[in-house]
Amino acid sequence: MSTRKASLTDQHTKNGTSKYVLERCASINEYYDIAFKVMLLGDSAVGKTCVLVRFKDGAFLGGNFIATVGIDFRNKVVDVDNLKVKLQIWDTAGQERFRSVTHAYYRDAQALLLLYDISNKPSFDNIRAWLTEIHEYAQKDVVIMLLGNKSDMAAERVVKTEEGEKLAKEYGVPFMETSAKTGVNVELAFLAIAKELKHRATQQPNEPKFQIHDYIESQKHKSGCCGL
Amino acid sequence: MERDNHQGEAQGVHISEPPSESSLPADTLVTSLSLLGNHMFPDAGEKQEEINSTADKEEPAELQQSDVALKEHSVAEPHSNQLKRLETEEAETSVDLNNVSTQSTDREKEDTAMDNDQSDSGEFVVTMLAKAKLEEQGIGVKGRSSPLLEAGTQESPAFMSHRDEDVTAESWRQHRKHVFVLSEAGKPIYSRYGSEEALSSTMGVMMALVSFVQSGDNIIRSVYSEEHTVVFLQKGPLVLVCVSSSRQSEEQLRGELLYVYYQIVSMLTQASISRIFEHKKNYDLRRLLAGSEKILDGLLNLVDSDPSFLLAAVHCLPLACSLRDSLSQILQKAITPNLVFSILIAKNQLLTIVQEKTVIEDTRLEPADVHLLLNLIGASSAFQAGEIWTPICLPLFNPDCYFYAYISYLDPPECTVCLLLLSTDKEAFYAVAECKRKIEEAMAAQNSLSLIAKAQSYSVSQVGVSDLRHFMYKPFDVPDNYRQLTQFTSPEMEAPYTSEEEKMRLLDLYRFMHSRIHSTSRPLKLIYHVAERETLLAWVTSKFELYTCFSPLVTKACAITAITKLLRWIKKEEDRLFIRYPPKYSTTPNPSKSSRGGKSDQQDTTDNGYLSLL
Numbered sequence: 098m099s100t101r102k103a104s105l106t107d108q109h110t111k112n113g114t115s116k117y118v119l120e121r122c123a124s125i126n127e128y129y130d131i132a133f134k135v136m137l138l139g140d141s142a143v144g145k146t147c148v149l150v151r152f153k154d155g156a157f158l159g160g161n162f163i164a165t166v167g168i169d170f171r172n173k174v175v176d177v178d179n180l181k182v183k184l185q186i187w188d189t190a191g192q193e194r195f196r197s198v199t200h201a202y203y204r205d206a207q208a209l210l211l212l213y214d215i216s217n218k219p220s221f222d223n224i225r226a227w228l229t230e231i232h233e234y235a236q237k238d239v240v241i242m243l244l245g246n247k248s249d250m251a252a253e254r255v256v257k258t259e260e261g262e263k264l265a266k267e268y269g270v271p272f273m274e275t276s277a278k279t280g281v282n283v284e285l286a287f288l289a290i291a292k293e294l295k296h297r298a299t300q301q302p303n304e305p306k307f308q309i310h311d312y313i314e315s316q317k318h319k320s321g322c323c324g325l
Numbered sequence: 326m327e328r329d330n331h332q333g334e335a336q337g338v339h340i341s342e343p344p345s346e347s348s349l350p351a352d353t354l355v356t357s358l359s360l361l362g363n364h365m366f367p368d369a370g371e372k373q374e375e376i377n378s379t380a381d382k383e384e385p386a387e388l389q390q391s392d393v394a395l396k397e398h399s400v401a402e403p404h405s406n407q408l409k410r411l412e413t414e415e416a417e418t419s420v421d422l423n424n425v426s427t428q429s430t431d432r433e434k435e436d437t438a439m440d441n442d443q444s445d446s447g448e449f450v451v452t453m454l455a456k457a458k459l460e461e462q463g464i465g466v467k468g469r470s471s472p473l474l475e476a477g478t479q480e481s482p483a484f485m486s487h488r489d490e491d492v493t494a495e496s497w498r499q500h501r502k503h504v505f506v507l508s509e510a511g512k513p514i515y516s517r518y519g520s521e522e523a524l525s526s527t528m529g530v531m532m533a534l535v536s537f538v539q540s541g542d543n544i545i546r547s548v549y550s551e552e553h554t555v556v557f558l559q560k561g562p563l564v565l566v567c568v569s570s571s572r573q574s575e576e577q578l579r580g581e582l583l584y585v586y587y588q589i590v591s592m593l594t595q596a597s598i599s600r601i602f603e604h605k606k607n608y609d610l611r612r613l614l615a616g617s618e619k620i621l622d623g624l625l626n627l628v629d630s631d632p633s634f635l636l637a638a639v640h641c642l643p644l645a646c647s648l649r650d651s652l653s654q655i656l657q658k659a660i661t662p663n664l665v666f667s668i669l670i671a672k673n674q675l676l677t678i679v680q681e682k683t684v685i686e687d688t689r690l691e692p693a694d695v696h697l698l699l700n701l702i703g704a705s706s707a708f709q710a711g712e713i714w715t716p717i718c719l720p721l722f723n724p725d726c727y728f729y730a731y732i733s734y735l736d737p738p739e740c741t742v743c744l745l746l747l748s749t750d751k752e753a754f755y756a757v758a759e760c761k762r763k764i765e766e767a768m769a770a771q772n773s774l775s776l777i778a779k780a781q782s783y784s785v786s787q788v789g790v791s792d793l794r795h796f797m798y799k800p801f802d803v804p805d806n807y808r809q810l811t812q813f814t815s816p817e818m819e820a821p822y823t824s825e826e827e828k829m830r831l832l833d834l835y836r837f838m839h840s841r842i843h844s845t846s847r848p849l850k851l852i853y854h855v856a857e858r859e860t861l862l863a864w865v866t867s868k869f870e871l872y873t874c875f876s877p878l879v880t881k882a883c884a885i886t887a888i889t890k891l892l893r894w895i896k897k898e899e900d901r902l903f904i905r906y907p908p909k910y911s912t913t914p915n916p917s918k919s920s921r922g923g924k925s926d927q928q929d930t931t932d933n934g935y936l937s938l939l
Contacts, residue, residue: 141616153710164616166705167715167730170758188711194593194613198716198729201751 129174129183133294134205135287138227139212140220141191144246147277148212149188152287157278165190167198175288177295184291203234208242208290213261215245215274216253221260228268240293240309241270244286248274271313285316487622492519492527503568504585504625507532510607514563515585515618517625521611531566535559547575558582561595562602563610571833574840577635581628584693587720588624591697592617595724623704627696632832635839636870638799638813639692641675644780646900651771653677653908659763661756664912665728666690666747671777673699675904676742678810682909691721692811702732702743710737712761714754717747731757735765736774785816788894790887792879794859795822795831798895799870800903814895814902821858831859835872838863842870853881862888 137145146165147158153173169188174181187206189199203209211227213220224243231241245261247253258274265272271289275282289309296307490497497519505524506515511532513521521528535557538545548555556578558565565582590598593613601608628634644652656667656679665684669676680690701717713732718724731746731754744764746757768774785793799813822831834856842849842865854861860875862884873891875884895902 163619163705166701167713169711169713170754171711190616190715192613192616195715198714198751202754 129181131180131295131298132183132185133207133291133298134185134187135208135210135290136187136189136203136206137210137212138189138199138231139191140214140217140223143191143212143214143217143220144277145191145210145212146188148210148244148246148275148283148286149186151277151280151283153186155280157280159278164192167195168202173287175291177288177291180295180299182291182295184287200230200234203231204236206235206239207294208240209235210242210244210286210290211270212244212246212275213256214247215256215261216247216250218255221245221256221264224264240290240297241268242286242290243268243270243272244282245272245274247276247278248281249276249278271310273313273317282317285313289313289316487518488520488618490519492523501569501571502625502629503566504582505531505566505568506585506589507564507566508602508606508608508610509562509564512607512609514589514610514614515621517622531557532564535564546579554578556582558586560586561599563589563598571836573833573836574844576843576845577836577840580637581625581634584624584628584634584696585621587693588621588697588700589614590720590724591694591701591718592620594718594727595720620701620704624697624700627700627703630829630832632797632815632835633692633696633813635832635836636797636799636813637692638811639675639695640815641677641812641902641904642671642780643783643814643898643901644676644777646905648773648776648780649677649904652768652773652777653679655764655767655771655773657908657910658767659760660910660912661748661753661760662912663748663750663753664746664757664760664910665749666745667760667910668695668698668745668747670699670702670743670745671741671780672782673703674782675812676777676780677904677908679908679910682911685909688722690719690810694719694721695810698730698745701730702745705732710734712758714757716751727751729753729757731761733758733761735768736778742774742777782817784819786819787816788891790890792875792883793887793891794819794874794876796871796873796891797835798872798891800895800899801868801870809907810904812903831874834859834861834874835863838872853884860884864888 137149139145141164142162146163146169149171150156150158153171165188167190171186171188172183173186174183176182187202189195209231211224211231213224215221228241231239243261243265245256245258261272261274273282273286275286277283289312292312293307293309296304300306500518502517504515504517505513505528507513507528509532511529513525513528515521516524516528534548535545544559545557547557552570554567554569554573554575556567556569556575558567558579560583563586565586567578567582569578571578593610598610601610601613631640633640652669656669656677659667665681667679669678675695678690678695697719698717701715705713711733713730715730715732716727717730718727726749728747728749729751731744731748733744734740735742735744744761746760748757785795795816795818797813797815799811801811818828818831822828834854838852838854838861841852842863850865852861852863854863855877857877859877860879861873862875863870863872865871869892871888871892873884873888875887879887899905
């Protein structure tokens with residue numbers, strides 16, 4: 098393992114992308130080969146923390162809404178093509194008063210999951226404003242994915258799936274609807290991000306580019322109603 | 326002596342316009358008051374009827390006729406005279422503990438009697454206020470609090486948010502303590518129970534009261550009714566109102582409102598709040614406070630249940646001196662530039678705190694700031710696996726600038742030991758997180774976590790005094806006091822104070838003792854108070870403040886011997902009970918970067934972008 102890690106490190110130093118790789122992994126945490134920073138964004142109460150907890154612990158935080166304070170940093174190691182990928186996930190507070198601290202860490206993120214709530218129109222309308230902010234503060238080549246969360250709440254739905262798709266197309270970002278409650282597409286969202294980042298980081302010149310859109314489309318159909 | 330005192334009070338009440346002018350505004354105020362009354366205490370009339378039906382019939386008249394109101398005042402006076410006399414005697418004779426032992430034996434009956442008839446001393450003052458006699462002062466010494474009926478039930482429907490409460494329901498009115506925050510434009514910002522929208526007219530009336538009194542170049546401080554005390558606090562563009570049936574003193578309630586204000590400042594900074602309202606008087610501050618209702622709710626629950634707030638002191642977990650020192654050393658070694666405070670907390674109590682040398686030279690860390698930090702941690706600990714990085718202002722340290730707090734639990738999934746690192750640098754997350762790794766490694770090497778897990782609060786039985794049930798001891802003579810955080814020590818509450826109701830009853834007794842000791846008009850040094858089910862003794866000297874609770878059958882001589890023993894025991898144990906010499910480190914190479922008054926802070930408050938949101 099360690100030799101593989103060393104070779105990876107070398108390779109990326111050459112490519113000038115060494116920032117993707119942490120030089121050492123913390124002894125307490127799980128072993129990993131490569132690490133990426135992912136940030137969850139979106140209005141307050143769209144379910145960012147719930148999506149993260151569903152992905153990380155496979156649980157759903159029902160009951161009371163508890164607002165995230167500031168930004169909350171968590172790790173999860175996933176397997177991507179036999180490589181241990183550590184996702185360092187920033188869960189952010191949606192409230193305005195935390196924007197300044199969120200802004201300070203935008204540029205560190207290699208991927209952004211932008212969430213809205215399908216039962217809350219303003220949270221969808223704000224997506225454009227979020228994308229403007231992203232263009233202002235984030236890295237130029239950041240991976241963005243749009244997620245319409247709370248897809249289990251069919252009765253309360255006010256944002257059609259097509260509307261989400263249309264907006265995503267306009268900005269050229271992948272899109273899917275998720276449910277932290279049922280788990281639908283949550284793991285897929287993070288895995289697609291992990292795959293995309295891993296391919297970007299380890300891609301050989303002759304290797305075909307990873308198509309995140311195609312991957313999502315192919316997986317989404319398989320997932321059905323019970324998640325992956 | 327008491328004559329003087331009453332003249333003083335009368336003057337306080339009389340700061341107002343000449344009588345000829347006062348009649349008209351008084352009517353307006355009466356209308357406002359009755360509007361407020363209709364909503365807040367629609368049952369007040371009925372209650373009064375139960376106790377005194379004639380008073381009930383007179384009430385409308387009193388509100389409008391100043392001479393009746395005066396009479397009402399003079400009726401209340403002899404009673405409070407009596408109280409004052411009692412207090413004076415106590416104050417004069419009880420400075421020395423030894424003297425008291427002989428003299429105050431016979432007074433204990435009086436004290437008890439006094440408590441019994443205090444129950445009807447509550448009603449007055451609404452009438453005085455109606456006379457536009459402003460700048461109220463709580464003259465009546467409030468009696469013992471009635472046992473808390475509501476606190477227990479309040480916790481049971483945990484899933485129903487207080488926001489969803491029906492504000493017209495009787496149960497809403499029955500809450501022991503309401504707290505409202507509104508802007509000067511009368512916009513609701515926070516209500517402890519019920520949604521702010523539903524209460525906007527009530528808050529409008531509150532604001533009408535405040536501005537009416539303000540228009541006469543005066544400040545409304547409180548309104549007393551039979552059942553409730555209404556306390557007002559104006560801080561900058563915010564108005565805070567407490568409506569309490571807890572029988573706490575006005576000063577105590579105002580102190581609690583101040584904590585609420587500080588908690589709001591801790592989230593937004595004072596500078597931002599004033600700037601926002603300078604730009605837009607009717608700004609809806611809830612936009613910026615969204616999501617923080619839980620923090621304010623949590624604060625108010627803590628204020629009710631944790632004596633730290635009453636005593637304005639921090640409670641630290643008893644720990645062997647050597648273990649505390651080794652933990653301090655671990656924190657001292659894990660530093661990074663601009664780190665200013667490293668705090669280790671277990672079971673919501675302090676384990677140790679290390680402070681930056683130059684920062685602490687300028688100012689000291691106030692207990693209230695620590696309380697706000699502890700509340701923030703408690704309120705945001707629903708899922709504790711992560712590492713949190715959040716801006717936080719310490720209002721007493723500097724109300725206008727932000728610190729950045731790194732919060733992480735060291736023992737997931739139990740999450741009892743929490744590390745809190747405060748930096749002045751917004752960008753320092755990774756550096757500070759690295760400090761945590763170092764601390765974690767060092768603690769693992771020394772097996773600190775399992776040692777901390779064994780630490781617990783102590784039982785009063787360890788003191789070895791049979792009649793002593795509970796106490797709170799706050800020393801003033803800690804070494805290095807100038808830089809020291811005020812602390813207090815207190816054992817676990819044990820039988821009979823195990824149920825929530827009983828715990829609250831004991832705290833209410835302590836609050837009563839505290840209000841007598843710290844009374845603005847007649848501060849006392851020593852009170853021996855025989856209550857129905859226990860006997861309390863409170864004693865304040867230049868070296869400490871002490872509240873003790875004994876079984877009801879204790880004799881005065883016994884209590885005094887017990888206190889001597891207790892003080893001796895605390896002296897012997899003080900290295901374990903308190904953080905004796907708070908350690909320091911030096912992390913700011915450039916003192917001007919310290920959080921106090923440096924240019925960098927100014928940026929911190931301005932670049933928050935609130936203004937662009939207006």
